[in-house]
Amino acid sequence: MTVDTLPYTTFYKAKKGIISWLFTLDHKRVALLYLYSIITFFLVGASLGILMRLELFHPGKDIVEPHTYNQIFTLHGVIMIFLFIIPSIPAVFGNFFLPLLLGTDDVAFPRLNLFSFWLYAIGALFALGTLVFGDGPADTGWTFYAPYSVRTGTNVTMSVVAAFVLGFSSILTGLNFIVTIHRLRTPGMGFNQMPLFAWSLYATSWIQLLATPVIGITLLMIVAERVFGVGLFDPSIGGDPVLYQHMFWIYSHPAVYIMALPAMGIVSEIIPTFAQRTIFGYKAIAYSSMAIAFIGYFVWGHHMFTSGMSGPAAYIFSILTFLVAIPTSIKVFNWIATLYKGSINIDTPLLFALAFIFNFLIGGLTGLVNGALAADIHLHDTYFVVGHLHYVMFGGTGFAFFGALHYWFPKIWGKMYNKKVANTAFATLLIGFNILYFPMIILGIMGMPRRYYDYLPEFTFWNQVSTVGSWITVSSLIVLIVNLFVAARKGKKAPDNPWGGITLEWQTKSPPPLENFDKMPKIPEGGPYNYPNAKSSN
Amino acid sequence: MSEKENIHISSYKEHLSTWLALILLTFMTVFVSVFGAELRTLSVATAMIIATVKATAVGYYFMHLKYEPKIYKIMMATVLGLFVFFMIMITLDYITR
Ligand code: HEM
Numbered sequence: 317m318t319v320d321t322l323p324y325t326t327f328y329k330a331k332k333g334i335i336s337w338l339f340t341l342d343h344k345r346v347a348l349l350y351l352y353s354i355i356t357f358f359l360v361g362a363s364l365g366i367l368m369r370l371e372l373f374h375p376g377k378d379i380v381e382p383h384t385y386n387q388i389f390t391l392h393g394v395i396m397i398f399l400f401i402i403p404s405i406p407a408v409f410g411n412f413f414l415p416l417l418l419g420t421d422d423v424a425f426p427r428l429n430l431f432s433f434w435l436y437a438i439g440a441l442f443a444l445g446t447l448v449f450g451d452g453p454a455d456t457g458w459t460f461y462a463p464y465s466v467r468t469g470t471n472v473t474m475s476v477v478a479a480f481v482l483g484f485s486s487i488l489t490g491l492n493f494i495v496t497i498h499r500l501r502t503p504g505m506g507f508n509q510m511p512l513f514a515w516s517l518y519a520t521s522w523i524q525l526l527a528t529p530v531i532g533i534t535l536l537m538i539v540a541e542r543v544f545g546v547g548l549f550d551p552s553i554g555g556d557p558v559l560y561q562h563m564f565w566i567y568s569h570p571a572v573y574i575m576a577l578p579a580m581g582i583v584s585e586i587i588p589t590f591a592q593r594t595i596f597g598y599k600a601i602a603y604s605s606m607a608i609a610f611i612g613y614f615v616w617g618h619h620m621f622t623s624g625m626s627g628p629a630a631y632i633f634s635i636l637t638f639l640v641a642i643p644t645s646i647k648v649f650n651w652i653a654t655l656y657k658g659s660i661n662i663d664t665p666l667l668f669a670l671a672f673i674f675n676f677l678i679g680g681l682t683g684l685v686n687g688a689l690a691a692d693i694h695l696h697d698t699y700f701v702v703g704h705l706h707y708v709m710f711g712g713t714g715f716a717f718f719g720a721l722h723y724w725f726p727k728i729w730g731k732m733y734n735k736k737v738a739n740t741a742f743a744t745l746l747i748g749f750n751i752l753y754f755p756m757i758i759l760g761i762m763g764m765p766r767r768y769y770d771y772l773p774e775f776t777f778w779n780q781v782s783t784v785g786s787w788i789t790v791s792s793l794i795v796l797i798v799n800l801f802v803a804a805r806k807g808k809k810a811p812d813n814p815w816g817g818i819t820l821e822w823q824t825k826s827p828p829p830l831e832n833f834d835k836m837p838k839i840p841e842g843g844p845y846n847y848p849n850a851k852s853s854n
Numbered sequence: 855m856s857e858k859e860n861i862h863i864s865s866y867k868e869h870l871s872t873w874l875a876l877i878l879l880t881f882m883t884v885f886v887s888v889f890g891a892e893l894r895t896l897s898v899a900t901a902m903i904i905a906t907v908k909a910t911a912v913g914y915y916f917m918h919l920k921y922e923p924k925i926y927k928i929m930m931a932t933v934l935g936l937f938v939f940f941m942i943m944i945t946l947d948y949i950t951r
């Protein structure tokens with residue numbers, strides 16, 4: 317592989333100084349601003365997670381008061397959901413790579429893009445502001461269920477405003493991507509020649525655009541009720557708490573696909589590159605993203621089986637929920653089929669992609685258990701749900717996020733990390749992760765409820781296993797991040813295309829110049845994953 | 855898409871009649887909510903339907919959906935359809951509880 321040594325100006329060097337970063341209109345710099353903020357909040361959220369696991373090491377009180385524990389899991393949930401996982405892949409890798417994958421020089425609205433980062437920063441300040449203003453962070457859980465969220469003395473208003481502002485940031489990112497995909501594809505690239513990550517972002521963006529306003533309104537209604545006493549959700553002033561849950565989940569179920577779809581897009585990029593083989597079922601994968609996004613709007617009621625919703629509504633939502641499993645499994649089968657007879661190169665990014673499939677399978681199947689009406693009556697609000705949600709969000713999207721980071725690292729920084737350290741961190745992370753969360757699934761089936769700082773003595777063993785898992789998980793995360801950090805500063809120079817990928821981002825230099833491409837990128841003939849020396853044709 | 859296709863000028867008459875229709879519909883909403891208050895659910899439903907008609911008119915005439923390719927009309931219809939589904943399922947839950 318030849319390294320192009322002709323001098324050129326990378327986007328890092330194009331302008332200098334902190335102001336040039338904070339007011340940048342370059343999609344790549346906006347992406348990095350997001351990356352650094354998101355990693356920071358991830359570490360804060362993880363520390364709160366560790367704190368909870370320490371409290372749960374023994375039954376009874378270990379280190380925090382019950383009320384503090386309630387605030388910790390709420391802040392942990394709010395940070396992980398609104399500041400980490402929802403923006404994670406779209407705001408970082410979508411911003412950085414969507415224009416590159418489409419062969420263009422920026423997103424459609426660079427100023428809007430910067431604005432959405434600023435909204436993210438303001439929302440984050442509000443979320444953290446609850447630590448110092450009012451009576452401390454909310455203690456409602458990240459779901460802010462009424463009527464408790466209307467009555468509690470903690471600073472729900474500020475937390476809710478944070479989520480509201482962060483929602484706007486998410487809407488603007490979605491809008492930007494939709495217009496970029498419709499308008500800025502390089503000449504000759506139709507929708508069906510787009511890389512699958514672009515497809516998955518397209519589906520995600522429609523959810524961000526259409527579902528997020530619903531939560532905006534809902535959260536404002538909570539504020540109206542707290543501040544002005546308008547009777548909307550609190551039955552004592554004429555409201556209906558079940559209505560709150562409807563409105564909350566009309567957004568928050570589609571939102572789980574804001575988390576999952578981009579992750580599936582990442583896996584669909586990594587697998588063909590490391591199998592050096594055409595993706596199996598391009599159209600099936602592309603359109604199943606759209607199908608997941610669409611069906612995702614019709615199933616929110618599966619979070620409400622025990623809330624007092626009517627029987628007929630519950631049956632309908634249970635049946636609809638099972639439909640989502642179809643497009644999801646279509647993807648899994650296509651990924652596996654792509655690997656079959658490929659010339660597989662087992663490298664760090666592929667390991668993360670495979671771990672995604674493994675973890676997401678456990679997450680998805682436990683999700684079906686929750687979706688089954690009768691089973692959910694037993695499992696609702698137990699640790700089964702906590703196990704399930706971490707398998708999907710952390711084991712799925714979190715692993716895909718780190719996979720993407722290792723996949724595109726050489727493109728972003730032009731350096732290569734130490735692969736031995738990366739692979740070791742990966743292995744211990746996968747093991748630690750499963751030791752941390754699988755016990756939760758068992759505890760849930762045994763009947764341990766979630767959101768308690770205490771438990772009965774018979775749950776002690778599995779709780780201690782889980783806490784030990786949290787130590788392994790966090791140590792691996794630290795090794796993983798430090799390894800990348802060191803590599804970005806003094807890693808070996810990486811070639812422009814270290815993995816032999818053929819999507820357009822690999823045709824430019826690493827790190828890319830300000831305008832992304834010096835010369836028009838060439839679209840691969842016969843589709844975005846048509847590897848020249850692939851063994852089979854399909 | 856060439857620049858030429860994007861230039862479409864609608865007549866004053868069309869703008870004016872759309873505007874008048876919107877004003878008329880607004881009066882209808884007020885009328886129903888004042889004089890039909892005892893109809894409760896029905897008056898809310900009427901207000902929602904009138905609002906939907908108004909939004910469609912704005913999109914179609916003022917925002918030039920009229921001139922756009924079919925795919926945008928389909929997108930618009932899908933969004934409306936989703937909203938209708940939300941309302942139907944929540945109402946279904948209420949009346950069968
Ligand atoms: C070091 C990693 C982590 C640890 C040790 C951890 C631990 C925990 C624990 C013990 C709970 C249950 C609290 C309770 O019900 O009493 C919890 C809840 C939760 N976690 Fe994590 N977690 C971690 C990472 C994550 C990640 C990466 C995400 C999302 C991307 C996440 C999202 C959530 C959410 C949404 C809840 C529910 C909060 C609520 O009940 O309102 N966590 N976590």
Ligand SMILES: [Cu+2]
Nearest residue numbers: 569616618619
């Ligand atoms: Cu759901």
